[in-house]
Amino acid sequence: MMLKPFLAALMIASPALADALRGTGDLGLVVEREAGSLLVVDRSERAALGRIEGLGDLSHASLVYSPDERFAYVFGRDGGLTKVDILTRQVVRRVVQAGNSIGGAISDDGRLVAVANYEPGGVKVFDAETLELVADVPMGSKTVGIADAPGSRFVVATWDTGEVWILDHSADPAQPAVTTLEGIGANPYDALLTGDGRHYIVGLFGEKGLTQVDLWQDPPKVTRFLPDYGKDQPDLPVYKMPHLQGWTLADGLFALPAVGLHQLLWVDADGLAEIGRTELAGQPVFALARPDQREVWVNFAPPDNDKLQVVDVLTHEVLDTLTPGKGVLHMEFAPRGREVWLSVRDENRVEIRDTRTREVLGEIEARAPSGIFFTDRAHRTGL
């Protein structure tokens, strides 16, 4: 009979098959910015699986994931846009699309990848499959804070001209309908889109206060808020710009890193009124809500970048000050918040901590790690 050899072959083949097949839901990438490489990490194993090399200048690099969580699009400082396969750990495609880039986003249908460029200032949009150029939108300014809004839209702010641009690719990807909002404020340095895709919040470096754009309104409604923050005291030097991604709404509040003040600002998300401040150990860079939103975790600009502080969302008090090591550049929470992974740049390692006990659970060697990105980002708006 044919059946017996077939079954035998199947029995031999299946362990290999089980080995070869795997999901990507617990994988992630760690940017090794000086080496121009990415470390592929496995959250379940708390281990590195391998490395992807040859990505160019990864200063300030960030990345987004394809909807199937298999491919990542990496945005490098040298204008490089690189598509990598995290399963085979290979570069699939790479284009150098500008002289100097800051970040990017992927559309909600996964078909378009947009890159925000400093030089030449503007946004270029690429086909996610082929990395062929689909649309080029010059903006005459350095661009910051690009985010993906629902309906094949991208939203970005302009550093030099203080505008917000909305590109709507839904009708014709190659000819986006462009909405330009002027007078957003002086020198937007970063922005964030809330998880529902409604509110785009712009941080300003050139003046006090922030600006919110309500994308549900037509035309989008622009509101300035916290116009006085910081005016009552001298500014402290800012040795690293805060990042606004991850200003997650926690308990109806925004927890915002102040600029030029060693404070976390608590803002009521409905009325946009300040309701409190928390004194911190330094200039905050990231203020990230733990996924359950019970705590906000904060890291700092030099010279305080060896520390982390954990702040209680209900009381606004600092619960813990941790000292993971020199150059804590980034924090990434496991999707349900149980663990946090920290890049400790100057100690060439990623540290994994339990978010409740704060205990160190593991450590992974990495070359001067910066950003850490888990694949669950594929399914979150505005990252």
Next chain:
Amino acid sequence: MARLALLLVLLAGTAAAGPPDAARQDQLRHLVRQDCGSCHGLRLTGGLGRPITAQALAGRDAEDLSGVILDGMPGTAMPGWRPLLTEDEARWIADYLLTTETQ
């Protein structure tokens, strides 16, 4: 060694003068790459801040540059580094930027 250096710095107080020693030079190179690099790029080719490669800075005066490092540029995002650097260290960084090929 580090303790001795620290002691000397403490003894010298804020007036700590003289060019940085080899160990401090290593720290300063690291600071240029990583911390200046936050805005100017790891390879100093520019970012939110302008390029500060030797080529981009050609013709600039070292004394003038060390002033910018120490006191920043009002009206821009360039902060003053005086709280973290001595004048000699800022001057060393200015010379380093003007004479070092990056990449």
